[in-house]
Amino acid sequence: MRVDVLRNVFARNEAAAAENRRLLDQRRIVCINLLGGAGSGKTTLLEAVMPRLRGHMRVAVLEGDLATTRDADRIAALDVPVVQLLTDGGCHLNATLVQHGLARLPLDEIDLVVIENVGNPICPANFDLGEHARIAVLSVAEGSDKPSKYPLLFKEARLVVITKCDLLAMTDFDLDQAMRDIRRINPDALVIPTDARGGRGIEDVAQWLRSRCRVGADVECLNVMG
Amino acid sequence: MRVDVLRNVFARNEAAAAENRRLLDQRRIVCINLLGGAGSGKTTLLEAVMPRLRGHMRVAVLEGDLATTRDADRIAALDVPVVQLLTDGGCHLNATLVQHGLARLPLDEIDLVVIENVGNPICPANFDLGEHARIAVLSVAEGSDKPSKYPLLFKEARLVVITKCDLLAMTDFDLDQAMRDIRRINPDALVIPTDARGGRGIEDVAQWLRSRCRVGADVECLNVMG
Numbered sequence: 001m002r003v004d005v006l007r008n009v010f011a012r013n014e015a016a017a018a019e020n021r022r023l024l025d026q027r028r029i030v031c032i033n034l035l036g037g038a039g040s041g042k043t044t045l046l047e048a049v050m051p052r053l054r055g056h057m058r059v060a061v062l063e064g065d066l067a068t069t070r071d072a073d074r075i076a077a078l079d080v081p082v083v084q085l086l087t088d089g090g091c092h093l094n095a096t097l098v099q100h101g102l103a104r105l106p107l108d109e110i111d112l113v114v115i116e117n118v119g120n121p122i123c124p125a126n127f128d129l130g131e132h133a134r135i136a137v138l139s140v141a142e143g144s145d146k147p148s149k150y151p152l153l154f155k156e157a158r159l160v161v162i163t164k165c166d167l168l169a170m171t172d173f174d175l176d177q178a179m180r181d182i183r184r185i186n187p188d189a190l191v192i193p194t195d196a197r198g199g200r201g202i203e204d205v206a207q208w209l210r211s212r213c214r215v216g217a218d219v220e221c222l223n224v225m226g
Numbered sequence: 227m228r229v230d231v232l233r234n235v236f237a238r239n240e241a242a243a244a245e246n247r248r249l250l251d252q253r254r255i256v257c258i259n260l261l262g263g264a265g266s267g268k269t270t271l272l273e274a275v276m277p278r279l280r281g282h283m284r285v286a287v288l289e290g291d292l293a294t295t296r297d298a299d300r301i302a303a304l305d306v307p308v309v310q311l312l313t314d315g316g317c318h319l320n321a322t323l324v325q326h327g328l329a330r331l332p333l334d335e336i337d338l339v340v341i342e343n344v345g346n347p348i349c350p351a352n353f354d355l356g357e358h359a360r361i362a363v364l365s366v367a368e369g370s371d372k373p374s375k376y377p378l379l380f381k382e383a384r385l386v387v388i389t390k391c392d393l394l395a396m397t398d399f400d401l402d403q404a405m406r407d408i409r410r411i412n413p414d415a416l417v418i419p420t421d422a423r424g425g426r427g428i429e430d431v432a433q434w435l436r437s438r439c440r441v442g443a444d445v446e447c448l449n450v451m452g
Contacts, residue, residue, distance in 0.1 A: 037264040070371055089348075089352075122315075126315075139265070146265055149291065152315065170393055171393075
């Protein structure tokens with residue numbers, strides 16, 4: 001009984017995710033699902049990367065949160081179109097909520113939509129939102145055991161961003177071990193160590209995002225994320 | 227339909243939680259539910275505090291995780307009875323899983339059971355496990371906006387432990403703001419800033435736990451947590 005209901009929940013989500021992907025493909029918009037634990041540094045990463053996308057591509061953000069608009073306010077301050085998606089205490093975004101968010105964006109004027117998921121390394125990884133690729137974020141302060149403890153988060157990611165590397169010397173985080181564990185879980189993922197304060201790796205993340213989407217006389221988005 | 231099923235899930239959990247609490251009360255065992263995000267420092271806090279409880283009370287740990295036994299291994303190394311509760315990818319512990327864990331502990335030889343919940347600041351806060359009190363853990367590296375973003379975690383806690391205070395100077399964490407936000411959400415919570423590496427606050431946490439449970443000729447546990 002309970003299993004059936006869960007199956008229905010997932011089936012409904014998958015249908016909405018497929019619709020989102022179809023809409024995005026029609027509009028030639030690339031969509032990234034940004035996942036990671038609470039305080040892993042997702043919003044700070046976006047704050048650092050966004051200015052480096054300006055002039056290359058037009059970006060919008062769907063900002064997932066439980067209750068507040070704090071992160072959306074931070075993104076809006078960058079003069080980037082942003083829609084707040086509130087889960088009302090729910091632990092993940094679902095594709096239907098994203099559908100409502102997309103409907104409120106000026107899609108004709110956007111090349112890339114970044115969905116910042118709810119801060120949670122577990123549940124969001126189970127829900128396809130219609131994105132073309134996922135970025136997993138792990139902060140040095142969270143500990144290098146986290147890839148092994150939360151494998152699904154890393155298994156489905158095209159890019160893994162390790163944040164707060166300025167704290168490496170202050171913590172027990174074993175960068176080599178974390179890289180090895182991530183590669184074991186997901187041999188194809190690119191891993192970029194970053195430090196948004198010092199700037200380390202930020203240009204590499206921006207470059208990765210820019211390469212997802214070539215904007216020119218005829219906009220061509222590489223929806224098959226390489 | 228879906229709401230009814232969720233209601234059933236919660237009702238079943240509440241029944242199991244009530245049974246757990248009854249069993250613990252009969253055995254005069256105090257039970258603490260330790261909650262916090264992934265990498266907030268829950269296991270490290272236990273590693274620091276456990277040696278300070280020795281000789282005062284007999285402690286056991288139920289260790290919640292998705293997939294690995296890493297944290298249980300760390301607790302077992304302290305020579306503390308520990309049972310691993312694996313959620314198989316599930317994002318929170320439920321009272322039935324705790325019931326199975328309690329059945330595997332030598333309850334006659336235990337004064338305090340600490341349940342370390344799955345690393346997730348959201349879902350675990352919705353599930354009563356039969357505990358007598360909750361401790362919420364927040365690391366400085368997670369950011370001082372987290373009490374406002376995850377209010378339920380803090381609202382239900384008797385004690386809030388702020389961890390990794392050795393990183394205060396390296397981060398934007400505003401300790402005063404975090405304390406104010408926690409007090410606004412939960413005026414009755416005690417807040418203890420800690421640093422497991424330098425030792426700050428660890429004795430205060432140990433003292434708080436020791437005061438939950440007075441062990442003497444006639445063991446008397448203060449199940450009404452003050």
